[in-house]
Amino acid sequence: MKRNIITKSLNRKLTFFLVILVGVSGLFSSCIKDEPAIISTFTQEMMGEYLNDHKPEYSEFYKLLDTTQVLGLVNAYGEYTLFAPDNEAMQTFYTASGKTSLKDFPLDALKKIAYDHLIKGYKISSDKFTDGLMPYLTMSERYVETSSKAVDGAYVYFVNQTSAILKQNILVSNGVIHKINKVLVPSVLTLPQAIAADKRFSIFNEALIQTGLVNKIKLLLDETYDRKKWLYLDVNYHQGSGSKDEVPESRKYGYTAFMESDSTYINVYNIHNVAELKAYAEAHVYHENPADASVTDITDPRNSLNKFIAYHLTDKKLPFIKLIDMYDTDNMIKTYDMYEYIETMNPNTLMEVKKERASGGLDFINKSPETGEAVRIVSTYKDKDATNGVYHEIDKILIYDYRVAGEMSSKRIRIDAAAFFPEFTNNNMRIYDRAVPRSWVYPPGYIKRLTFSEGSYFSYSNAYGGYLDYQSDEIFLLGLYDFELTTPAIPAGTYEVRFSYQPTGARGAAQLYWDHKPCGIPLDLRIEANNPLVGWVKPGSDPDDTFGYENDKMLRNRGYMKGPSTYKDAIERWYGLTIARNSAQSLRRILGTYKFEKSGTHVFTVKAVREGQFMLDFLEFVPVEMLESENVE
DSSP states (O other): OOOOHHHHHHHHHHOEEEEEOOOOOGGGGGTOOSOOOEEEEEOSSOHHHHHHHTHHHHHHHHHHHHHTTOHHHHTSSSOEEEEEEOHHHHHHHHHHTTOSSGGGSOHHHHHHHHHHTEEESOOOOGGGOOSEEEEEEOTTSOEEEEEEEEETTEEEEEETTTEEEEEEEEEETTEEEEEESSOOOOOOOOHHHHHHHOGGGHHHHHHHHHTTGGGGGOOOBOTTOOGGGGGGGTTOEETTTTEEEEOOSOOBOOEEEEEEOHHHHHHHHOOOSHHHHHHHHHHHOOOSSGGGGGOOOTTSTTSHHHHHHHTTEESSOOOGGGTTGGGOOTTBOTTSOEEEEEEOSSTTOEEEEEEOTTTOOSOEESOOTTTOOOBOBOTTSOOEEETTEEEEEESSOOOOOHHHHHHHTTSOEEEEGGGGOHHHHHTTOSOBOSSOOOEEEOOTTSSTTEEEOTTOEEEEEOBOTTOOSGGGOEEEEESSOEEEEEOOOBOSEEEEEEEEEOOOTTBOEEEEEETTEEOSSOEETTOOTTSTTTOOOOTTSOTTSTTSHHHHHHHHHTTEEEOOSSBBOSSSSSSOSOBGGGOTTOEEEEEEEEEESSSBOOEEEEEEEEOSBEEEOEEEEEEGGGTTTOOOO
């Protein structure tokens, strides 16, 4: 809604300018020196009003927003980030498109252009830019890449590599504007098309086609999903946090490819074509079933080359920041290394990504604790975006061989509940916002590896600083729930299996099942850890048990464990800024010890026996041989 002239006059009088020096954070900090002053404009105007008041710079883009009715959106309350092309950029775009003005474009094309430049729900100032794809989607549901380059002796931010930011951090009352010198035109190629067009990876691409795996990374959108059908679910507020559960806007698919370049194949491994790559795979790929080694049809998932290529693919769209760094929230204790486990398209295999504190590495893939051997992302060739995926170059061959298989089956595997479900990642729900809790509620069938009864209310809360959760997020249910989730593939072995939760008075009681077998008697989720029935004692409070290790043993005898020492709540709201191990509101329940005869998925079932809340933070799988030496992490 337009404001009246008096209000706009007052707003202009309130506008002032502040020059601040901002050091570039995160990945930029190692390569940018003498960062120039950043001029931030603070104004009480709405975003659209600011553009209207600066028509010598933005009149063409303002007309585009007005024509497409997006202007009303950017004049509404909320939080938005806008990359606004100036008039020169718009004119250049018209010429490059063979047009002379906005009138030459169809309305749907103009609306897409507007949406390509607008991020809804987040106010992203330049200190949040990353050297790669940011974890926020535009309204056209595409990621935006930010980077910096030296131009005439000064460092300049760029968007999608080619559009320079001429003026950054123009703060208006409903968000932030960054003025750019080129219209953003995201690629329209799907992931298979983008890989095929990149001649850097011709050997991998040919193997991708010959194995038929290219057909597994083509989906874009589930056309059968109709959000309007499920809007009646959009009613509950999550745990009193003020976060209204949202029904997902859409159900998108996403994929990631980790690829060796032709140069790496040829110069490092003497592999010049698919035939030689096939021979390499036959010599090195691990087969849990030895009979698979004799399968010669490369389109068969049991074949060596098929397994090799499939291990490079996952059904999540993972920009570099979402491999692991996105989950290193303010809640995580920064002295502990982090691990993320990614299920690949090679059946029943995991890929481990490690964030190492000592070295600062964000992307150690399958790092050997014995030799230090690891695959890394090539920093200068990552985050290559497509409509339904992203690809990264890797510096050496990625393979599930005997070494990786052996090491994967001999370590503790802790998997955040959100990592189970590709839908959370592909639809941009698995994201961190320190100050603003957001949550989503899911209709039946939305999540592929989850089923639940009609009376179940299943929701997910994004990572938020106020939660005492691993990676700061959680699964949350209400009512007389009855749900069943399928885990990612776990290597063969004998494991102690646990699940993590916070006990509170609003919880219910539930019978837990592992692979359809009950895990003891029903669990009363209301009983807090310091209740005598559990017996938790805060570490350091007993002079005869300084570190709480004796109490740990007593808890284990009752089927419980303290929370890990690796995370805390980052905002003092419910838990008092307390490390999970030191909080009576953080527990792990030991489900039992299980022998997995072969690698594969498993089923965790929860059935309410008393109505109330249920929450799930993570599951962990600990080889029994580790139990004596396991630390408190």
